[in-house]
Amino acid sequence: MEYKIALIPGDGIGPEIVAEAKKVLDRVCEKYSHKFSYTEVLLGGASIDAHGVPLTEEAIAQAKASDAVLMGSIGGDAKTSPWYKLEPSKRPEAGLLAIRKALNLFANLRPAYLYNELRDACPLRDEIIGDGFDMIIVRELTGGLYFGARKTTEENGVRTAVDTLSYNENEIRRIAIKAFEIARKRRNKVTSVDKANVLDSSRLWRSVVEDVAKDYPDVTLEHMLVDNCAMQLVRDPKQFDVILTENMFGDILSDEASMVTGSIGMLSSASLNETKLGLYEPSHGSAPDIAGQNKANPIATILSAAMMLRYSLDLDKEADAVEAAVQKVLTEGYRTGDIMSDGCKLVGTREMGDLIADAI
Amino acid sequence: MEYKIALIPGDGIGPEIVAEAKKVLDRVCEKYSHKFSYTEVLLGGASIDAHGVPLTEEAIAQAKASDAVLMGSIGGDAKTSPWYKLEPSKRPEAGLLAIRKALNLFANLRPAYLYNELRDACPLRDEIIGDGFDMIIVRELTGGLYFGARKTTEENGVRTAVDTLSYNENEIRRIAIKAFEIARKRRNKVTSVDKANVLDSSRLWRSVVEDVAKDYPDVTLEHMLVDNCAMQLVRDPKQFDVILTENMFGDILSDEASMVTGSIGMLSSASLNETKLGLYEPSHGSAPDIAGQNKANPIATILSAAMMLRYSLDLDKEADAVEAAVQKVLTEGYRTGDIMSDGCKLVGTREMGDLIADAI
Numbered sequence A, B: 001m002e003y004k005i006a007l008i009p010g011d012g013i014g015p016e017i018v019a020e021a022k023k024v025l026d027r028v029c030e031k032y033s034h035k036f037s038y039t040e041v042l043l044g045g046a047s048i049d050a051h052g053v054p055l056t057e058e059a060i061a062q063a064k065a066s067d068a069v070l071m072g073s074i075g076g077d078a079k080t081s082p083w084y085k086l087e088p089s090k091r092p093e094a095g096l097l098a099i100r101k102a103l104n105l106f107a108n109l110r111p112a113y114l115y116n117e118l119r120d121a122c123p124l125r126d127e128i129i130g131d132g133f134d135m136i137i138v139r140e141l142t143g144g145l146y147f148g149a150r151k152t153t154e155e156n157g158v159r160t161a162v163d164t165l166s167y168n169e170n171e172i173r174r175i176a177i178k179a180f181e182i183a184r185k186r187r188n189k190v191t192s193v194d195k196a197n198v199l200d201s202s203r204l205w206r207s208v209v210e211d212v213a214k215d216y217p218d219v220t221l222e223h224m225l226v227d228n229c230a231m232q233l234v235r236d237p238k239q240f241d242v243i244l245t246e247n248m249f250g251d252i253l254s255d256e257a258s259m260v261t262g263s264i265g266m267l268s269s270a271s272l273n274e275t276k277l278g279l280y281e282p283s284h285g286s287a288p289d290i291a292g293q294n295k296a297n298p299i300a301t302i303l304s305a306a307m308m309l310r311y312s313l314d315l316d317k318e319a320d321a322v323e324a325a326v327q328k329v330l331t332e333g334y335r336t337g338d339i340m341s342d343g344c345k346l347v348g349t350r351e352m353g354d355l356i357a358d359a360i
C-alpha cells in the first residue's frame, strides 16, 4: 500500500532521531512491500526561523493532506535559537498547541512501560517495581486550561491574570470512550483522575465518565483525585492500567509516570482525532545540549512510528515487528548513553537505528 | 506565657492523633512554664453531623479568637458518615476551603524531609536518595482554581462546566516573599514552579516572582515548568530547597513530594496569614480504616504542633525541643506500624505520644 507521511524533524535532536525512525520505516516498506512518501513540514523553532511564526497555514494543509504526522521534538536551545526573543506565548510551544487544535487531536496516548532490561534505570526500589508496570495515560488534549479564554488586565496599577478551565460533555465523552476502548484491549481497568472535591469541571468529568462506563460493563472504573494519583504513581505504579484525565492534569501526571519508568528515551506518544490522522512523537524533549552528537536515543521516536503504523495506517503486523525489533536489540544488550548500564554495549543514535532496522 | 489554642480533632484518626499532640504540648507547658488553654472547634464531617454544615460562623469566631489552630484530619469514612449523602461540593473539603478563606491562610508550608532512620521506607533507590533530601513546598492557598468563579450550564441538552484560575500581583507577591524569607533561613534556593509556556496566570506569576527576587540577591531563583517538576521530584529530589507554587500545582506536587519521602505519617504542615495566627495539621488524611485502633502515627501532628510553637507562638526553643524528642525516639528504634521495619520496636499511637512527651 501507499501512504503519505508528514515529517516534522523539529529542533535539537529532532532531525537525528526522525532520520532513524525513517530508516526503520524504510525497512518496513521493503519487507512488507509498502510505499511511504514523505513531506517535510516545519513547526516550532524551525518554522519561526524560516517564517517568523511557529506554524503556518501551509504546514497545517500539508499535515491534513497526509495519512499521519511523525514528529521529532520541538523547542531547541533557548540560548542560541533566534526565536527565543519572542515572548513565551509565541514560542515553539505555541506551534504545538496550534497544530493540536488545527488537527483536532483531542486524544493523547502516552504509554509508560518498564522494559525488564531497563529495571536498573528505574528510580524506584525493586520491591515497588515487582513484576514491572505497564500503563497508558489517555490525556484530553484540546480542551481545559490550555484552550480556554485568558487575559491579563491592569487596574490601579495592579495586574490580574485569568485563565479559564472549561469542558463540555461532548469533549469529555469522546476522550472517555477512547480510554474505555483502549482498556478493553489491555487489562480492563480505567482510573479516571480529577479534582471533583473542588472543581465543577471535574464533577462534570466524573458524571460523564460514569455514564460512558455503563457501556463497558467488562471494564472496571475507578475515580482518583489528582493529588492522590501523583502519590500513587510513586507508591505503587503497578496498580494502573489506563489513566484517563483532562489536559493539564495529564501533562503533569504523564511526565511523572514517564520519569517513574526511568527511561524517558524509550517512551512514545500518539495524538489522535476522530479520523485516522494522528501525530506521533517521542515523550521526551529536544535535548539541545546533545544535538548533533550522535548520542540521542532514537527508540522513543521509532516506537512512535510503530504507534503510527498501528493507529493511523492499520498496519498492526508491521507495528508488532518494529516493537519486537526494539525488544530484540535491548535483549542483545545494545544501549544508547541515557540507558547504558554495566555489561551492555554502548552505541550511538545511528547505530541504534541500524540495529533496529536490521532486526526487522 | 498564656496562649489560646483552637483544637480541631476532626474525623477518622483525627481525635487520637490530636490527643497525642496535646499530651506533648502539656509536657512543653510543664517544662517551660507556659499555659495553653484549649477550645474545641468543629470542622468537616464532625460539624456536618452536629450542625448540618462543614463550618459554622461560631467555629470561625473561635478560631479567630485563638493564637493558633491545631487540627487532626478531616474527611471520615465515606461509607458510614451521615454527611456522605451531601453533594461533593458541600462535603468536609468545603469546610477546609472555607476556613482557609475565612482566616486568609494564603501560605501553606509543607516540609518533605527524609529522616535518615526511615530511608528504607523511601520508595526511591539509595543512589537517588544519596545523603537524603529536605525540601519545603510553599503553596499559595487562597487563590487560583480553588477560589475562582465556577459554574455549570446547559444548552441544547449539553452541559458545560467552567472553573476560573485567577491571580493578581499582590497575591503572588506576598506568597513569593514568604518563600524567599524561608529560603534565607535554609539553603538559599527558591524553585518557582509554573506553566508559563501556556498560562497567562503563570506568566504573571513568573514576572512578579522575578521582581521579588531582586530584594533577595543572596537567594538563587530558578523557574521550572510544573510537568518538569513532577519529573524532577522523582529523578532527583535532592536538588530542591524551597519550591514556590500556586494552589493547584502545589496540591499535586506537595502530595507527590510527601510520597517520595515514603513516610507521609511524619510530615507536618502550616497554613499562615499575614498575622501570627496559623492552622497546623498533618499532611496525611483521616485514615478511617484504622480509626480508634491505637495504630495511627501521631508524629505528623506532633511535628505540626512544633511548627505552631515556632510560627504562631514564637516559641523556637520549645519547637526545637519537640523536634529533638521526635528524633530521639526514632533513633531509639520506636516505630508505629506505618514506618515499622526489621529490628525496630512496634508501638501504638498512645505509646508513641508518651515516648515523645517523656523525651522532652
Ligand SMILES: CC(C)[C@H](C(=O)O)[C@@H](O)C(=O)O
Residues within 6 Å of the ligand: A093, A096, A097, A251, B197, B198, B227
Ligand atoms: C510544550 C508544552 C506546551 C506541552 C504541553 O504542556 O502540552 C508539553 O509539555 C507536552 O506535554 O506535550
Ligand SMILES: CC(C)[C@H](C(=O)O)[C@@H](O)C(=O)O
Residues within 6 Å of the ligand: A197, A198, A227, B093, B096, B097, B251
Ligand atoms: C481536601 C482538599 C480540598 C485539599 C486540597 O486540595 O487543598 C487537600 O488535598 C489538601 O492538600 O489540603
